[in-house]
Amino acid sequence: MPDKSTSSEPTQAAAPETVSAARKIYSIVKYGDPILEKPTTLVTKFDAELEQLTEDMFASMYAASGVGLAAPQIGLPLRVAVVDVTGGKNPEAKIVLANPEVIHAEGEKREEEGCLSIPGFRGYVLRPQFVTIRAQNAKGESFEIRGEDLLARAFCHEIDHLNGVLFIQHLSMLKRDLIKRKIKKLRKQGEW
């Protein structure tokens, strides 16, 4: 993220940069780790710790140039994910999804998709063009949000993660097996 610190900031005020500098960057769990294929448990504690976790998840996601990150991808079996399809360009586009569920889906769109836990591999996945989801933010407040195209895709992809489902499970068996074989080879070579 660009450094926006300027001399116009009052010196006593805690600059946002101080906060982001303190963020923990999690390493992202890769395909093959069983945590990615297990369901998660509901978020019940909406406290400062959860707020910190979700901010750290945003920072980790931006560091990896992703547009979504789910807790299992940092090794936590918790029903929370973060999404920002602007990649950090617009602070208002940051969406915390605690306990999300799809309440409406419409249309179909087939687009190429990837995953931070399966780096280097992409595949075409059929997803709804529009989805409305209901979730809670980091404070526990319920909200509904409608997403279209990439945002709808990100919502579905992240909710899948929270159910232990990866995008390769939506591919044909042939394509999925090909990716799995390549990953197996990479792992043997110590490159995964």
Ligand SMILES: [Zn+2]
């Ligand atoms: Zn993913």
